[in-house]
Amino acid sequence: MLQRIQTVYLLIAALFNAGFIFIFELWNDLAGNPVYIEDVYSALGLTLFSALLSIITIFLFKNRKLQFVLGRVNILLNLILLGLFVYWSLTVSGETSVSEKGIGMLTPVFSIVFLVLANKAIKKDEDLVKSVDRLR
Numbered sequence: 001m002l003q004r005i006q007t008v009y010l011l012i013a014a015l016f017n018a019g020f021i022f023i024f025e026l027w028n029d030l031a032g033n034p035v036y037i038e039d040v041y042s043a044l045g046l047t048l049f050s051a052l053l054s055i056i057t058i059f060l061f062k063n064r065k066l067q068f069v070l071g072r073v074n075i076l077l078n079l080i081l082l083g084l085f086v087y088w089s090l091t092v093s094g095e096t097s098v099s100e101k102g103i104g105m106l107t108p109v110f111s112i113v114f115l116v117l118a119n120k121a122i123k124k125d126e127d128l129v130k131s132v133d134r135l136r
Contacts, residue, residue: 004121004125005121006067006117006118006119006121006122006125007058007061009114009117009118010054010057010058010071010114011054013054013074013111013115014055016108016110016111017047017048017107017108017111018047018048018051020104021037021047021104021107022036022037022038024104024107025102025103025104026105027101027104027105028102034102035102036104042084043081043084043085046077046080046084049077050081050111053070053073054074054115057070057074064125064126064129065126067122068126071115071122072119075115075119078111081108082108082109085105086105089101089105
């Protein structure tokens with residue numbers, strides 16, 4: 001059942017976490033050099049773990065309850081990552097080391113949106129299966 005819509009949503013969320021974060025910069029320092037996720041190891045670990053969790057969640061299509069729980073854990077992980085980005089952008093203000101914020105800080109937001117859409121589709125599938133079981 002890999003042709004379901006939540007598979008597409010989870011793949012897009014994994015793409016945002018594993019792909020786009022390496023393309024877009026997080027911020028520019030005072031010298032104008034872009035800072036990417038590879039330079040911040042804690043954020044790199046969280047994003048790669050979130051992408052791996054999205055890929056693992058795709059292949060758990062037979063266990064929709066576990067798939068739903070892992071989707072929520074992944075949303076929580078992305079919220080923590082987003083909180084780290086907000087913390088870094090607010091505490092390092094005043095042109096001390098962050099000169100200009102990049103679009104890479106918004107990738108967890110897009111990932112959260114697609115993870116929520118995937119969880120809605122998983123919940124819809126689970127409700128459909130329950131309703132069919134009631135008719136038997």
